[in-house]
Amino acid sequence: METSMQANKEKIDVRKREVGKISSIINKLGVYVLVIALMILGTIISPKFLTASNFMNIIQAVSLLGMVAAGVSFITYSGNFVDMSIPCIMAFSGMIAVDTLRYGIVVSIVCGLLTGSAIGLINGIVVGKLKANPIIWTLSVAFVGNGFMRWFYSGKQIYPDVKGGAAADVFINLSRTDVFGRIPLIVIVMITFMVLGQFVMTKTKFGKQVKLIGSSYEVAKMTGINVNKVVCGAFILSALATSIAGIFLTSLAKTGAFYNGEGYDFNAVTAIVIGGMTLNGGRGDVVGVLGGVLVIGLLSNVMTLIGINTFSQSIVKGIIFIAVVGINARSLRKLGRDDA
Amino acid sequence: MDGKEILSLDMRGVSKQFPGTLAVDSVDFQVRPGEVHALLGENGAGKSTLMKMIAGSFSDYTGDIYIMGEKVELNSPAAAKAKGVGMVYQELSLAMPLTIAENVLAGRIPTKGKIFADKKAMKDQTIECLKRVGLGHLDPFACIKEISQQEAQLVEIAKTLGNNPSILVMDEPTSSLSREEVKLLFGIIDNLKKQGLAIIYISHHLPELFEVADRITIMRDGKKIGTYNIDEVTTKSLVEMMVGRPVDDTAVEVQNKVFGEEKLRVEHLTRHGFFHDISFNVRANEVLGIGGLSGAGRSELARGIVGADAINSGKIYIKGKETKIRSMSEALANGIAYLTENRKTQGLALRISIGENILSPLLKKHTKNGIYSAKRGESDVLAVMKELQVYPPDPTVTVGNLSGGNQQKVLLGKWVATKPQVLILDEPTRGVDVGAKMVIHDTIRRLAGEGNAVIVISSDLPELVALSDRVKIMKEGKFIGELIKGDLSEESVLLAANGEGDKLSGNIYAS
Numbered sequence: 001m002e003t004s005m006q007a008n009k010e011k012i013d014v015r016k017r018e019v020g021k022i023s024s025i026i027n028k029l030g031v032y033v034l035v036i037a038l039m040i041l042g043t044i045i046s047p048k049f050l051t052a053s054n055f056m057n058i059i060q061a062v063s064l065l066g067m068v069a070a071g072v073s074f075i076t077y078s079g080n081f082v083d084m085s086i087p088c089i090m091a092f093s094g095m096i097a098v099d100t101l102r103y104g105i106v107v108s109i110v111c112g113l114l115t116g117s118a119i120g121l122i123n124g125i126v127v128g129k130l131k132a133n134p135i136i137w138t139l140s141v142a143f144v145g146n147g148f149m150r151w152f153y154s155g156k157q158i159y160p161d162v163k164g165g166a167a168a169d170v171f172i173n174l175s176r177t178d179v180f181g182r183i184p185l186i187v188i189v190m191i192t193f194m195v196l197g198q199f200v201m202t203k204t205k206f207g208k209q210v211k212l213i214g215s216s217y218e219v220a221k222m223t224g225i226n227v228n229k230v231v232c233g234a235f236i237l238s239a240l241a242t243s244i245a246g247i248f249l250t251s252l253a254k255t256g257a258f259y260n261g262e263g264y265d266f267n268a269v270t271a272i273v274i275g276g277m278t279l280n281g282g283r284g285d286v287v288g289v290l291g292g293v294l295v296i297g298l299l300s301n302v303m304t305l306i307g308i309n310t311f312s313q314s315i316v317k318g319i320i321f322i323a324v325v326g327i328n329a330r331s332l333r334k335l336g337r338d339d340a
Numbered sequence: 341m342d343g344k345e346i347l348s349l350d351m352r353g354v355s356k357q358f359p360g361t362l363a364v365d366s367v368d369f370q371v372r373p374g375e376v377h378a379l380l381g382e383n384g385a386g387k388s389t390l391m392k393m394i395a396g397s398f399s400d401y402t403g404d405i406y407i408m409g410e411k412v413e414l415n416s417p418a419a420a421k422a423k424g425v426g427m428v429y430q431e432l433s434l435a436m437p438l439t440i441a442e443n444v445l446a447g448r449i450p451t452k453g454k455i456f457a458d459k460k461a462m463k464d465q466t467i468e469c470l471k472r473v474g475l476g477h478l479d480p481f482a483c484i485k486e487i488s489q490q491e492a493q494l495v496e497i498a499k500t501l502g503n504n505p506s507i508l509v510m511d512e513p514t515s516s517l518s519r520e521e522v523k524l525l526f527g528i529i530d531n532l533k534k535q536g537l538a539i540i541y542i543s544h545h546l547p548e549l550f551e552v553a554d555r556i557t558i559m560r561d562g563k564k565i566g567t568y569n570i571d572e573v574t575t576k577s578l579v580e581m582m583v584g585r586p587v588d589d590t591a592v593e594v595q596n597k598v599f600g601e602e603k604l605r606v607e608h609l610t611r612h613g614f615f616h617d618i619s620f621n622v623r624a625n626e627v628l629g630i631g632g633l634s635g636a637g638r639s640e641l642a643r644g645i646v647g648a649d650a651i652n653s654g655k656i657y658i659k660g661k662e663t664k665i666r667s668m669s670e671a672l673a674n675g676i677a678y679l680t681e682n683r684k685t686q687g688l689a690l691r692i693s694i695g696e697n698i699l700s701p702l703l704k705k706h707t708k709n710g711i712y713s714a715k716r717g718e719s720d721v722l723a724v725m726k727e728l729q730v731y732p733p734d735p736t737v738t739v740g741n742l743s744g745g746n747q748q749k750v751l752l753g754k755w756v757a758t759k760p761q762v763l764i765l766d767e768p769t770r771g772v773d774v775g776a777k778m779v780i781h782d783t784i785r786r787l788a789g790e791g792n793a794v795i796v797i798s799s800d801l802p803e804l805v806a807l808s809d810r811v812k813i814m815k816e817g818k819f820i821g822e823l824i825k826g827d828l829s830e831e832s833v834l835l836a837a838n839g840e841g842d843k844l845s846g847n848i849y850a851s
Contacts, residue, residue, distance in 0.1 A: 226667070
């Protein structure tokens with residue numbers, strides 16, 4: 001027995017060699033290589049870059065995106081790609097919050113969150129239970145929701161200070177409040193979401209169930225996991241985070257409008273994918289997604305410092321998105337982890 | 341081997357590395373023109389990897405490959421094809437909705453004026469190819485899904501031959517063929533041999549190799565064990581070389597097993613169109629086999645019992661108590677585990693680790709105060725991995741990187757770790773090698789010996805006979821009878837499955 005064990009050990013040592021050093025480094029550190037590279041680049045480019053206030057700017061600029069991405073990553077993780085109704089949820093929850101301001105700030109926020117979560121629930125039921133294609137379905141929801149908002153509010157924007165009375169100031173200041181003197185509330189909320197998201201994804205039963213579903217839907221089903229419920233949960237969680245971001249966005253814009261949140265869908269996917277979470281599901285984590293969000297923030301900041309205008313910026317962002325997807329796929333293939 | 345001979349294929353010191361495993365470890369492999377060279381080894385021995393290397397699936401192998409004396413770089417499937425390597429895969433690589441002609445001529449469809457497909461030429465060329473495999477009578481414009489599985493297998497070969505390969509690799513080409521069709525195939529292989537083709541033949545079916553192969557190379561743990569002329573080896577010596585230890589061929593004889601209390605009883609279970617009026621029971625310490633031809637409704641019955649599919653009528657009793665099982669999670673809660681027949685799509689999540697797969701049915705158990713901890717299950721994981729000798733013995737390895745046999749062990753381990761009272765196994769050793777099979781059977785026997793009930797559904801007759809205490813025979817959705825231990829043999833089960841045989845007793849409960 002003793003000798004056979006030893007023989008076995010030797011055999012393992014021979015076989016256990018890692019391949020493709022660069023691939024495995026990219027795979028392990030993932031997006032943070034990019035974060036550090038951008039920070040070095042920024043430092044070289046501008047002396048203004050390496051200051052506390054500039055960093056706070058960067059984080060503040062992406063904090064709403066961070067909230068959305070933290071939530072939506074659960075949908076991606078479950079193998080359902082992305083929620084295309086993100087902008088609709090953000091706009092809708094914001095408008096309802098503004099509309100209900102006259103009943104007080106608490107009622108307003110609760111109503112906003114309920115609106116967003118309700119859309120998430122519908123998405124969850126249709127995708128989870130009725131097995132609709134998540135992209136097509138949530139895209140349709142986005143269209144219907146958008147149309148509904150325009151019809152209901154006759155295509156008009158609504159303003160907290162007109163609708164809200166006393167609560168309006170509180171609402172508008174939500175996104176302008178600093179905690180501990182200098183850290184904006186939205187940054188705190190974003191960081192909290194990331195920490196909570198990482199915890200839920202990696203340390204709870206729900207997170208592990210989502211991972212198994214994302215890795216293989218059929219296997220999860222045959223392993224006794226209530227896949228409908230879990231997928232539905234992922235959509236609700238995502239919608240809840242998205243609607244919180246939506247309320248902050250509305251507060252920031254001082255305007256409730258059907259077009260609020262435009263572009264957050266693609267930016268969230270970009271952050272998630274750059275963060276190493278493959279669209280197939282079951283891979284990556286929220287720490288990676290945070291990295292993805294930071295990359296987007298740093299990229300805009302560095303490009304602004306260089307003097308690249310907004311339109312050209314989106315071209316650069318798109319190219320980087322494509323490159324990252326390509327590198328990821330390649331390194332996974334090199335490591336023999338593409339799905340057999 | 342004399343230096344002047346030109347080899348069809350000459351691989352010198354080739355290796356291929358995967359993370360955590362050296363799948364092929366400096367192997368020399370030579371194939372002469374006009375020979376059938378069998379490649380043999382357990383699952384995970386490195387056969388498939390070696391063949392994928394020849395097929396150009398890897399761009400990062402090391403070592404040299406020579407084809408017809410010329411050094412080649414087989415970095416892509418296209419390069420391999422251009423060098424005359426033809427692959428016939430175990431799983432069909434034909435596009436079902438397309439016609440035979442479109443499949444056979446894929447990538448080289450004759451055209452008129454470089455734009456339009458030339459139907460006449462397509463027809464002629466396809467028939468030419470089909471004739472080489474004895475299928476000249478087929479309509480080239482029939483869809484693949486309209487022809488039988490066996491014909492499709494031969495069309496697959498015809499398709500590969502259409503590229504005029506000098507080396508033909510056949511991976512388990514007979515797995516879906518009947519005895520007559522195997523004869524036909526061997527005739528075709530003989531013909532190709534005479535035309536000077538080098539044929540590499542992979543099969544687990546040893547008697548077949550003695551019929552068709554000229555030489556045989558055995559691999560184990562990524563290394564070549566040796567190459568022999570077929571008359572130098574026997575079935576026994578081959579198995580010993582494959583598993584790397586002397587084989588004890590005396591079967592385990594379990595005498596006078598005492599069965600305990602009834603664990604599961606099913607009464608009049610019916611799902612319209614799949615199974616009808618099924619009644620049986622299974623007791624502690626007992627292994628109940630369910631035999632029958634594929635399509636008899638055995639897997640559907642298992643799915644019905646565990647609640648994966650809704651049943652129309654009938655009752656299920658667990659330890660004598662009537663229990664409604666509406667989903668897999670309810671089945672698990674009642675101590676019933678079901679090992680599905682298809683490990684890749686329903687059994688294991690290939691992208692995650694061995695440990696995560698084994699613990700996947702136990703997420704609830706290892707969650708305390710809302711926090712899930714894989715640490716709590718670690719000892720369970722290591723215990724089942726040790727018992728089943730999963731290789732590599734590292735729970736963090738991704739399941740997709742394991743060989744078929746080891747994947748199957750992990751799949752069994754996943755359900756064993758739930759400590760089921762009733763374990764339903766659907767084809768527990770499909771496509772695994774002798775070594776893995778032995779380990780899996782030992783574990784099944786241990787489980788049954790510890791007061792649990794086991795139901796084995798298997799098309800592998802020796803397995804069914806060796807494991808079962810009694811076998812229910814299923815045909816067209818019904819139990820047509822039962823064979824008890826004394827009457828169990830491969831022949832009796834096969835006869836019974838076809839509705840014949842005098843040993844078959846009526847459809848009654850045992851005891």
